Amino acid sequence: MTHTPSTPVPLLLLGRGADPQSERGVECPGDLPAASDPDLVERARKARAALGDRVFVLGHHYQRDEVIQFADVTGDSFKLARDAAGRPDAEYIVFCGVHFMAESADILTGDHQQVVLPDLAAGCSMADMARILQVEDAWARLEEAGVAGATVPITYMNSSADIKAFCGRNGGAVCTSSNAKQALEWAFEQGEKVLFLPDQHLGRNTAVLQLGLSLDDCVVVDPHQPGFGVTDEQLRAAKMLLWKGHCSVHGRFTAESVADVRARIPDVNVLVHPECQHEVVTGADYVGSTEYIIKTIAAAPAGSAWAVGTELNLVKRLAAEHPDKTVVFLEKTVCFCATMNRIDLPHLVWALENLVEGRVVNRIEVDPDTTHWARVALDRMLALPGSGAVKD
Numbered sequence: 001m002t003h004t005p006s007t008p009v010p011l012l013l014l015g016r017g018a019d020p021q022s023e024r025g026v027e028c029p030g031d032l033p034a035a036s037d038p039d040l041v042e043r044a045r046k047a048r049a050a051l052g053d054r055v056f057v058l059g060h061h062y063q064r065d066e067v068i069q070f071a072d073v074t075g076d077s078f079k080l081a082r083d084a085a086g087r088p089d090a091e092y093i094v095f096c097g098v099h100f101m102a103e104s105a106d107i108l109t110g111d112h113q114q115v116v117l118p119d120l121a122a123g124c125s126m127a128d129m130a131r132i133l134q135v136e137d138a139w140a141r142l143e144e145a146g147v148a149g150a151t152v153p154i155t156y157m158n159s160s161a162d163i164k165a166f167c168g169r170n171g172g173a174v175c176t177s178s179n180a181k182q183a184l185e186w187a188f189e190q191g192e193k194v195l196f197l198p199d200q201h202l203g204r205n206t207a208v209l210q211l212g213l214s215l216d217d218c219v220v221v222d223p224h225q226p227g228f229g230v231t232d233e234q235l236r237a238a239k240m241l242l243w244k245g246h247c248s249v250h251g252r253f254t255a256e257s258v259a260d261v262r263a264r265i266p267d268v269n270v271l272v273h274p275e276c277q278h279e280v281v282t283g284a285d286y287v288g289s290t291e292y293i294i295k296t297i298a299a300a301p302a303g304s305a306w307a308v309g310t311e312l313n314l315v316k317r318l319a320a321e322h323p324d325k326t327v328v329f330l331e332k333t334v335c336f337c338a339t340m341n342r343i344d345l346p347h348l349v350w351a352l353e354n355l356v357e358g359r360v361v362n363r364i365e366v367d368p369d370t371t372h373w374a375r376v377a378l379d380r381m382l383a384l385p386g387s388g389a390v391k392d
């Protein structure tokens, strides 16, 4: 029997409501301040000061500078979720990042804390590529092929809470881009195969470059193909079952981008994130998580040149912070994360001023059952060797 995915993703028009089943959403009730309001910075400062320690503002590295200036801490998704968990006294956690990150913060913080995402349209295209009903259908496909019992589901941090909970329920775990190797090693001790969600590139790059598997050990599970695009034989033979998802930012870099920058800048060091395509990663000099990229540039000698393959807000900030080094974006064309950029100063002011008035807007709340199982998957990750200190 051939499984046809039963969960087509409908087109969601801007301004026509939110889709609670996915990372997508467009609602923003109330009056947003105009982006042209010259008092926005002052209004944010005032609201921030009025809330004092009752609010804790988190800023992801890919956020705009206009937002980052109001963050109490900056970091990547996992660090920020843990930072939030370290502030149990803060009544409100304002998460300047994307939806799955705010969910993780809600999972890891106490019931008395409320997590706010200033714009619900700040989703993540990668997280959207694996929806829970699709993944459950895929698991049924693995059962049909007789391989589900030997398969351990591992999901990247960049996934919705219900996908994390799916992994928790089915003996799997969460991973970050820093501990994906340890997570895969752990998974291969529990079973013979891994279903890696939702980023095929991180899964492939880790399996091939860090675990020594071959490209032939990997198959792509495509939720938009009949039977998920794989035969029973392929599912039985493969070790890595890679969900067909990718980051729309990191997926844009190509082998040509690497060749082009090497031709333009002599002695350039190419530094990329493992969400990039396999041929980009193999063509680079250095590969690592966002935190690794930040540390590598900071530790680089003055006068060195770096082409960085990650989100443009971060690359621009690194270039500004290290004027003694040449830091350029790996692509020639502009490549911001569109959804990260949804969080701007007007939305931040709107969220903070509502909190001052006692109104919690755009609260992100994960239900207790999903929280429980997602925590199981997160706790398995935290128990991995060295994971106390990992950064996504």
Ligand code: SF4
Residues within 6 Å of the ligand: 062, 098, 123, 124, 125, 126, 127, 158, 247, 248, 249, 250, 311, 337, 338, 339, 340
């Ligand atoms: S950079 Fe990629 S993975 Fe990160 S939020 Fe944007 S789309 Fe998602």
